[in-house]
Each structure stands twice: as structure tokens, then as C-alpha cells.
Amino acid sequence: MKQRSYLALEGISVEFPTKNGLFCALDRIDLNIEKGQFVALIGHSGCGKSTLLNAVAGLTKPSKGVIFLDGEVVDRPGPDRAVVFQDHSLLPWLTVEENVALAVAKTADGKSKAEQKDWVMHNLELVQMTHAATKRPAEISGGMKQRVGIARAIAMNPRVLLMDEPFGALDALTRAALQDVVMELQAKLNSTVLMITHDVDEAVLLADRVVMMTNGPAARIGQDLIVDLPRPRNRLNVIDMPAYTHARSEIIHFLHERYRNPSVAA
Numbered sequence: 173m174k175q176r177s178y179l180a181l182e183g184i185s186v187e188f189p190t191k192n193g194l195f196c197a198l199d200r201i202d203l204n205i206e207k208g209q210f211v212a213l214i215g216h217s218g219c220g221k222s223t224l225l226n227a228v229a230g231l232t233k234p235s236k237g238v239i240f241l242d243g244e245v246v247d248r249p250g251p252d253r254a255v256v257f258q259d260h261s262l263l264p265w266l267t268v269e270e271n272v273a274l275a276v277a278k279t280a281d282g283k284s285k286a287e288q289k290d291w292v293m294h295n296l297e298l299v300q301m302t303h304a305a306t307k308r309p310a311e312i313s314g315g316m317k318q319r320v321g322i323a324r325a326i327a328m329n330p331r332v333l334l335m336d337e338p339f340g341a342l343d344a345l346t347r348a349a350l351q352d353v354v355m356e357l358q359a360k361l362n363s364t365v366l367m368i369t370h371d372v373d374e375a376v377l378l379a380d381r382v383v384m385m386t387n388g389p390a391a392r393i394g395q396d397l398i399v400d401l402p403r404p405r406n407r408l409n410v411i412d413m414p415a416y417t418h419a420r421s422e423i424i425h426f427l428h429e430r431y432r433n434p435s436v437a438a
């Protein structure tokens with residue numbers, strides 16, 4: 173019998189009904205991700221990255237194909253797939269601690285109240301946010317909100333962490349700090365991650381594999397690139413490594429030569 177990967181997308185197509193008939197966003201996508209792997213998904217705007225991530229999250233139902241996670245069919249949202257969105261989506265009336273506690277309560281698994289509180293604080297500590305535990309989202313910066321969003325996601329102990337352009341709205345320095353946080357977390361927790369990004373350097377720095385999508389409609393995987401860089405990675409050390417420049421150049425050629433941005437006139 174075929175051994176399935178930890179996260180396996182088999183022949184995933186997504187069609188949306190529109191007033192002009194069915195719109196095919198994704199066409200028979202096969203993608204296999206191993207446990208502990210960090211995969212970045214890159215492609216031009218509108219190619220179908222979020223549609224693919226939402227299918228794994230169970231938020232969008234594929235028209236064809238099956239998704240398996242740890243041998244189980246994915247057909248609805250669940251706490252085993254935590255999502256971090258670009259917009260942090262914290263509840264504004266709750267404090268930082270309460271926002272994380274809400275997610276922890278949903279996945280408590282018989283933990284006592286005291287154990288749950290310890291777990292919340294432990295996860296806030298992983299993203300260096302314990303100092304702001306009693307603040308509300310409006311009282312902290314965009315980067316801090318994203319840290320809390322990440323803490324909330326990992327506190328659910330998900331099988332896979334899904335990130336949809338998590339740092340897209342942040343300035344370059346805050347973004348770099350958050351990338352370091354994510355790298356440290358992944359080293360500690362050995363998380364399986366699928367992350368959408370538009371940033372070529374971010375993809376190469378963070379990912380074990382960069383999956384490049386063709387332009388839609390009917391997008392497919394155009395190239396699947398292994399990033400052969402040692403871990404732990406430090407942006408200053410990897411930037412001149414041949415594996416870094418090779419991966420970067422492959423992605424740039426893919427995006428700007430093989431599959432140019434369809435919305436930019438030639």
C-alpha cells in the first residue's frame with residue numbers, strides 16, 4: 173500500500189460558481205508535505221494560493237480530490253489546522269491573554285484552569301509577549317498583534333500551521349523580527365507549516381521547500397524547489413550561500429520569466 177505523506181493533497185480542483193458559469197481556480201493539485209516540513213507557497217496575486225490554503229483549513233470544499241492529514245480525510249475546519257491570517261483577527265474586547273485562552277479552552281483536553289493558564293503564558297513567552305498579557309489588541313503594535321496571533325495558533329497544538337501572508341502588513345524590520353520568531357518556533361516545535369508569501373527572500377529564508385504556482389485560472393504547481401540551506405538559519409549568514417542565491421534566482425525566473433504577472437502589460 174502507498175505510504176501517504178503527513179499532509180497529502182491528491183488531485184485537488186476548486187471551482188467557484190459565478191454568474192458566467194464555473195470558475196476553475198485550482199486544477200488537479202497534488203502536493204505532499206512531510207511532518208516537520210516548512211513549505212512556502214508563492215505565486216502572483218489571484219493565482220489561487222489562499223484557495224489552496226483554505227482547502228487545507230477546511231474552509232473551502234474542493235470540487236475534486238481529497239486532502240489527508242495524518243491519514244485522516246480533511247473535510248471541515250478543525251483545531252488540528254490553525255490558521256494565522258495577515259489580519260491578526262484577534263477579538264478587540266479581549267486582552268492578549270484572553271484571546272489566547274479562548275483558543276486553548278477549545279482544545280483543553282482535560283487541562284485544569286490553572287494548567288490552561290500556564291499553557292497560555294508559556295505560548296505567549298515563546299513569542300516574547302508575556303509583558304503585554306493584560307493589554308487589548310488596540311493597545312499593541314501590528315507586529316505584536318501578529319505575535320499574539322501566532323501564539324494563539326501554536327497554543328492549539330495544531331498538526332499543521334497554516335499562514336496566509338502573516339507578515340504582509342508589517343514594515344520590513346518588524347517583518348524580519350517576526351521571521352526570526354517563526355524560525356525559532358519551528359526549531360523548537362518541529363511544526364509542519366504551509367505559508368503563503370509574496371516575498372522571495374522570506375520564502376527562501378524560512379522554507380524547506382518553495383512551491384511555485386502558475387497563474388490562474390486553473391492554476392497548478394509549476395515548480396517545487398528544495399531550499400538546501402542548513403538550520404539554524406541566520407539571515408546574515410545564509411545570504412551569500414550558493415544555495416540561497418540559487419533558490420532566489422529560480423523563484424525570480426519563475427515569477428518574472430516563466431509565469432509573468434498577468435496584470436502587468438508587457
Ligand SMILES: Nc1ncnc2c1ncn2[C@@H]1O[C@H](COP(=O)(O)OP(=O)(O)OP(=O)(O)O)[C@@H](O)[C@H]1O
Binds near residue numbers: 216217218219220388
Ligand atoms: N468565492 C469565490 N468566488 C469566485 N471566485 C473566487 C472566489 N474566491 C476566490 N476566487 C477567485 O479564485 C482565484 C484565486 O483567488 P485566491 O484568493 O486564492 O488567490 P491568491 O493567489 O491568494 O491571491 P492574493 O495573492 O491576491 O491573495 C481568483 O481569480 C479569485 O478571484
